[in-house]
Amino acid sequence: MLSNAVINEIKQIVGVEYVLTTKEELLCYAYDSTPNAFLPDLVVRPCSTAEVQKIIKLANEHLFPVVPRGAGTGLSGGSLPVAGGVVVDLTRMNKILEIDAENLVAVVEPGVITYSIQEEAEKIGLFYPPDPASLKTSTIGGNVAECAGGPRAFKYGVTRDYVLGLEVVTPAGDVISTGGKTVKSVTGYDLIRLYTGSEGTLGIITKIYLRLIPKPESKKTLMAVYNNLKDAAQSVTSIIRQGIIPVTLEMMDDRTIQCVEKHKHLGLPLDAEAILIIEVDGPRVLLDSQTAEIAEQCRSCGARDVKVAESEDDRDRIWAARRAVSAAVVQIKPTKISEDVSVPRMAIPEMVKRLKEIASRYQLELVIFGHAGDGNLHPNILCNKQDKEEMQRVEKAIGELFQAAVDLGGTLSGEHGIGTMKAPYLKLETGEAGYAVMKNIKQALDPNNILNPGKIFWSDSNE
Amino acid sequence: MNKETMQKYLDRCSKCGGCMAVCPLYGETHVEPLVARGKLFLISNYLEGNLDLSCKMKELMSLCLLCKACTVQCPNSIPVDELVLSIRQEIAHEKGISFVKKNVFQHLLQNNGRLTTAAKCAYLYQQSGLQWLVRKSRLLELGGGDLGKKENLLPKMAKVPFRAQVPHLLPAANPRVKVAYYTGCLTNYVFPETGHAVLKVLKNHPLDIVIPDQWCCGIPALASGDEESAVKLAQKNIEAFQKAGVDVIITDCASCGSMLREYAELVGTPQARAFSEKVVDFSELLDDVVDFQPGEKEVNHIVTYHDPCHLRRGQGVKEAPRRLIKAVPGVTFREMKEADRCCGAAGSFNLTYYELASKVGHRKAQNINDTGAQTVVTGCPSCITQIDHMLKRENLPVQVMHLAELLSMTY
Ligand SMILES: Cc1cc2nc3c(=O)[nH]c(=O)nc-3n(C[C@H](O)[C@H](O)[C@H](O)COP(=O)(O)OP(=O)(O)OC[C@H]3O[C@@H](n4cnc5c(N)ncnc54)[C@H](O)[C@@H]3O)c2cc1C
Numbered sequence: 001m002l003s004n005a006v007i008n009e010i011k012q013i014v015g016v017e018y019v020l021t022t023k024e025e026l027l028c029y030a031y032d033s034t035p036n037a038f039l040p041d042l043v044v045r046p047c048s049t050a051e052v053q054k055i056i057k058l059a060n061e062h063l064f065p066v067v068p069r070g071a072g073t074g075l076s077g078g079s080l081p082v083a084g085g086v087v088v089d090l091t092r093m094n095k096i097l098e099i100d101a102e103n104l105v106a107v108v109e110p111g112v113i114t115y116s117i118q119e120e121a122e123k124i125g126l127f128y129p130p131d132p133a134s135l136k137t138s139t140i141g142g143n144v145a146e147c148a149g150g151p152r153a154f155k156y157g158v159t160r161d162y163v164l165g166l167e168v169v170t171p172a173g174d175v176i177s178t179g180g181k182t183v184k185s186v187t188g189y190d191l192i193r194l195y196t197g198s199e200g201t202l203g204i205i206t207k208i209y210l211r212l213i214p215k216p217e218s219k220k221t222l223m224a225v226y227n228n229l230k231d232a233a234q235s236v237t238s239i240i241r242q243g244i245i246p247v248t249l250e251m252m253d254d255r256t257i258q259c260v261e262k263h264k265h266l267g268l269p270l271d272a273e274a275i276l277i278i279e280v281d282g283p284r285v286l287l288d289s290q291t292a293e294i295a296e297q298c299r300s301c302g303a304r305d306v307k308v309a310e311s312e313d314d315r316d317r318i319w320a321a322r323r324a325v326s327a328a329v330v331q332i333k334p335t336k337i338s339e340d341v342s343v344p345r346m347a348i349p350e351m352v353k354r355l356k357e358i359a360s361r362y363q364l365e366l367v368i369f370g371h372a373g374d375g376n377l378h379p380n381i382l383c384n385k386q387d388k389e390e391m392q393r394v395e396k397a398i399g400e401l402f403q404a405a406v407d408l409g410g411t412l413s414g415e416h417g418i419g420t421m422k423a424p425y426l427k428l429e430t431g432e433a434g435y436a437v438m439k440n441i442k443q444a445l446d447p448n449n450i451l452n453p454g455k456i457f458w459s460d461s462n463e
Numbered sequence: 464m465n466k467e468t469m470q471k472y473l474d475r476c477s478k479c480g481g482c483m484a485v486c487p488l489y490g491e492t493h494v495e496p497l498v499a500r501g502k503l504f505l506i507s508n509y510l511e512g513n514l515d516l517s518c519k520m521k522e523l524m525s526l527c528l529l530c531k532a533c534t535v536q537c538p539n540s541i542p543v544d545e546l547v548l549s550i551r552q553e554i555a556h557e558k559g560i561s562f563v564k565k566n567v568f569q570h571l572l573q574n575n576g577r578l579t580t581a582a583k584c585a586y587l588y589q590q591s592g593l594q595w596l597v598r599k600s601r602l603l604e605l606g607g608g609d610l611g612k613k614e615n616l617l618p619k620m621a622k623v624p625f626r627a628q629v630p631h632l633l634p635a636a637n638p639r640v641k642v643a644y645y646t647g648c649l650t651n652y653v654f655p656e657t658g659h660a661v662l663k664v665l666k667n668h669p670l671d672i673v674i675p676d677q678w679c680c681g682i683p684a685l686a687s688g689d690e691e692s693a694v695k696l697a698q699k700n701i702e703a704f705q706k707a708g709v710d711v712i713i714t715d716c717a718s719c720g721s722m723l724r725e726y727a728e729l730v731g732t733p734q735a736r737a738f739s740e741k742v743v744d745f746s747e748l749l750d751d752v753v754d755f756q757p758g759e760k761e762v763n764h765i766v767t768y769h770d771p772c773h774l775r776r777g778q779g780v781k782e783a784p785r786r787l788i789k790a791v792p793g794v795t796f797r798e799m800k801e802a803d804r805c806c807g808a809a810g811s812f813n814l815t816y817y818e819l820a821s822k823v824g825h826r827k828a829q830n831i832n833d834t835g836a837q838t839v840v841t842g843c844p845s846c847i848t849q850i851d852h853m854l855k856r857e858n859l860p861v862q863v864m865h866l867a868e869l870l871s872m873t874y
Binding site: 023027033037045071072073134326334 | 474519
C-alpha cells in the first residue's frame with residue numbers, strides 16, 4: 001500500500017491529472033490480453049525520461065513495485081501488477097523523434113504504436129519489418145520488452161534484429177544509453193540484447209533507435225492446400241532449398257480451417273489437413289518466377305491445390321482466411337489460451353501430432369496455426385474460464401505442451417515472453433544453472449526487486 | 464438488454480485491445496477507461512458485485528461517442544454500444560437523470576407545442592442576447608457545463624420551424640412511390656434549409672410526399688438511459704406514420720434514421736417492425752428506390768464526404784451518398800482519410816465534453832482540409848454542427864453542407 005505522502009510526491013512529479021487513483025480507473029489497468037487481472041495501487045502516466053527516473057528513485061526509497069506498461073496487449077501477463085504497486089503507463093511518451101533517412105534509423109519514444117512507425121517510414125520508401133499481429137495497438141516499447149515477432153520474422157527477423165540503441169532508466173534510477181545510430185557496436189557487453197526481451201524487469205526503456213531498410217518493391221501471395229501436414233512442412237524445406245526465402249509462411253491446421261470456414265464461408269476445403277499461406281516480396285521482376293517455382297515445389301511435395309493471387313483482390317481473399325482465425329476460433333468457446341511454443345521447423349509435424357494427442361487426452365478443444373517458416377506455432381486452447389474443472393485440465397495440458405516443445409529441441413515461447421503465464425515452466429528449458437544466471441542478473445541490477453516483481457522468476461516466489 | 468445477455472457478451476471479451484486501434488476517444492487520450500475493453504471490464508465488475516454505480520462510473524460510461532467503431536471491428540462481435548447503453552439505463556434507474564434532462568425527455572420532447580415554444584424562446588434569446596431566457600428554455604441546458612465557451616456550438620434556432628413553413632402533402636403527377644418525410648428536430652428547428660433542399664430534390668422525382676405529425680425520435684433519451692421516454696416517443700411516431708399509409712419513410716438525419724430502424728427492437732410490436740422496415744436514408748431512396756435525376760446546373764466544387772457513424776455503421780450506408788455526389792455535374796470528388804471516423808458530435812457529447820470532442824473534431828477537420836476540398840458533404844445535421852464549428856474554429860476554408868443541399872444546387 002502506498003502512503004498518501006508518496007502519492008502526493010508522485011503527483012508532484014507528473015501532475016495530478018496524470019495520476020489515476022479511483023478504483024474504476026485502476027481496474028482498467030489491472031489486465032492485459034491474458035485472462036488475468038490484478039489491481040494496481042496507482043497508475044502513473046509520465047511524459048519524459050526525467051519523470052520516469054524520479055518515479056524509480058522514489059520506488060527505491062519507499063520500496064514499492066513499479067510495473068512498466070505499454071498498451072497492455074501482452075499475452076504472457078508481463079504488464080500485470082501481480083504484487084500491486086505503481087503501473088507506469090508509457091503511452092504518453094509517444095513521439096517519433098526522428099526518421100533519419102540517410103542513416104536508415106528511426107528514433108522513437110516507447111509509447112509509439114508500432115504501426116505509426118511503419119507508416120512514417122513507408123512515406124519515405126523505408127521499411128520497419130517486425131509485424132506482430134497486434135501492430136496497430138501495441139507499443140514499440142512493449143515490442144522491445146517482449147522482443148515481439150510476427151509473420152515476417154522468417155525472412156526479416158524479430159524486433160531484436162532492428163534495435164540499434166536504447167535509452168533505459170535502470171532499476172536503481174540511473175539513465176543509461178547503449179548503442180545508437182551505428183549498425184556495429186561491440187563496446188562491452190551487448191546490453192541491447194539483454195534489455196530486448198527483458199519484459200520490464202531490468203529497466204524502463206525510454207528511447208529506442210530502430211534500424212530501417214528500403215521497402216521491398218512488391219509482393220506476391222500463394223495458398224497451398226494439403227491432405228497431409230507432413231507434406232506442408234516438407235514444402236517449406238524444398239522452397240528454401242531453391243534459394244527462395246518467403247517473407248511469410250503461415251500454417252493453419254485442420255481444426256483451424258474448419259472453424260474459419262464455418263464462421264466465414266470462404267470456400268476453404270473442410271477435409272484438408274493443412275493450409276499454407278506463402279508470400280514472397282522483393283523486386284517485381286523476380287516475383288513471377290519465384291511464385292511459379294514455389295507452386296511447383298508445393299505440388300511436387302504433395303499439395304493437392306495451389307492458388308496464386310493474380311490481383312490485390314485475390315491476395316485479400318487469401319489473407320481473409322488467416323485474418324478470420326481469431327474471431328472464428330472463439331466461436332467454439334469464449335476463452336482463448338494462446339500459446340506460442342517454437343520448435344525446429346522439421347519437428348512441426350511431430351509437435352502437431354503430440355499437441356493433438358495431449359488435447360484429446362484432456363478432452364480440450366485445440367486449434368493450431370502459426371509461422372511454419374520459423375517453427376513458431378500458436379496452439380490455442382478454447383475453453384471457458386468460468387468452468388473451473390475445465391481450466392484445471394487446461395493447466396495440466398499446458399504443462400505437457402511445454403514439455404513436448406522442449407523435448408523436441410524447441411522453446412516455451414517464440415515471441416510472447418514468459419511473464420507470469422509461463423513462469424512456472426521456465427526451468428524446463430533453462431535448467432537450474434541457466435535459471436541461476438538469469439536470476440543473478442536480475443538481482444545484481446535490481447537488488448530491491450522494484451521492477452516488475454513476480455515475472456519470469458515466479459517459480460521462486462512460489463517455492 | 465437483460466443481465467444474462469450482458470454477461471454473455473462480456474464473457475466474450477478477450478481484452479485483445481483491437482478496440483484501441485479504432486476508438487476516437489482512446490486515439491486522443493490513450494487512457495484505458497475510455498476504450499471499449501476498459502468499459503466492458505468495468506461493467507463486468509459491476510455485474511459481479513465488485514463495483515458500485517458510482518459517480519466515477521457514471522462519468523466513465525458517459526464518455527463514449529456510441530460511434531460503433533469498436534463494435535464493428537470486434538473480432539468477437541461484442542455489441543459494445545448496446546452494452547454501454549444498457550449500463551447507462553441501469554445508472555439512470557439507480558441514480559436518476561438530471562432534472563433538466565428529465566424535463567426535456569419526459570415533458571418537452573413529448574409535446575410538440577411546448578417544444579416549439581422552447582425553440583422560439585431560444586431563437587429570441589439568440590436574436591436579442593437575453594441571457595435569462597436561455598435558462599428558461601431547458602433545451603439549451605441539455606449538455607450542462609460552461610455555456611459561454613460553447614456558445615458557438617449551440618445551434619442557431621430558426622425563426623419558424625421547418626414543418627410550419629411547408630405544406631404537409633406534396634402530391635406528384637405520376638407518383639411511383641409514396642414517401643413520408645421524417646424531418647428530425649435539427650432540420651425542423653435549426654436547419655430548415657436542409658428540409659427545403661430535401662423537398663426540392665424529392666419534387667424532381669416521381670414521388671408523393673407526406674410530412675406527417677412527428678416527435679423527437681427518442682435517441683437523446685435512450686443515450687441518456689431513459690428508455691421509457693424513448694419508447695413513448697417511438698409509439699407516437701409509429702402511430703402517426705401508420706396513419707399516413709406510405710411505402711417508404713425517409714430521414715435526412717443519420718441518427719434519427721438509425722433510431723427509427725431500432726423501433727422494431729425497442730418497441731417489439733408488429734407495427735413497430737413494419738415501421739422500421741420502411742425506413743431508408745434520403746440517399747438510399749435516391750440511389751436504390753428511384754433513379755436519381757440531377758438537374759442541369761453544374762456545381763464546380765471539389766467535394767469530400769464524411770460518413771456519419773449512424774449512417775455508415777448504424778445503417779450500413781456507404782456507397783449511396785458517394786455515388787450521388789459523383790453524379791452531380793461539375794463535382795470533383797475526393798475521398799478523405801478516415802472518412803468514417805467519428806467527428807466528435809455524438810448528440811450532445813460535444814456540449815458536455817467540449818474539449819475532448821474538439822480533439823476528435825480537430826482530426827476530422829484536418830482530414831477534410833488535407834483533401835483540398837472546398838465543400839464537405841455529410842448526411843447528419845448533428846455532424847454538420849460539429850464540423851462547421853471545427854472548421855471555423857481552425858479557420859479552414861471549407862464549407863459543410865448536407866447531401867440534399869449539394870444535390871438541390873443542380874436544379
Ligand atoms: C491480438 C493480438 C495479437 C498479437 N500478436 C502478436 C504477434 O504476432 N507477435 C508477438 O510477438 N506478439 C503478439 N501479441 C502480443 C503483444 O502484442 C506483444 O507482446 C507486444 O509486444 C506487447 O506490447 P504492449 O505495448 O501491449 O506491451 P504490454 O503488454 O503493456 O507490456 C508487455 C511487457 O513489456 C513491458 N514493457 C512495456 N513497455 C515497456 C517499456 N517502455 N520499458 C520496459 N518494459 C516495458 C511490460 O512490463 C510487460 O512486461 C499479440 C497480442 C494480441 C492481443
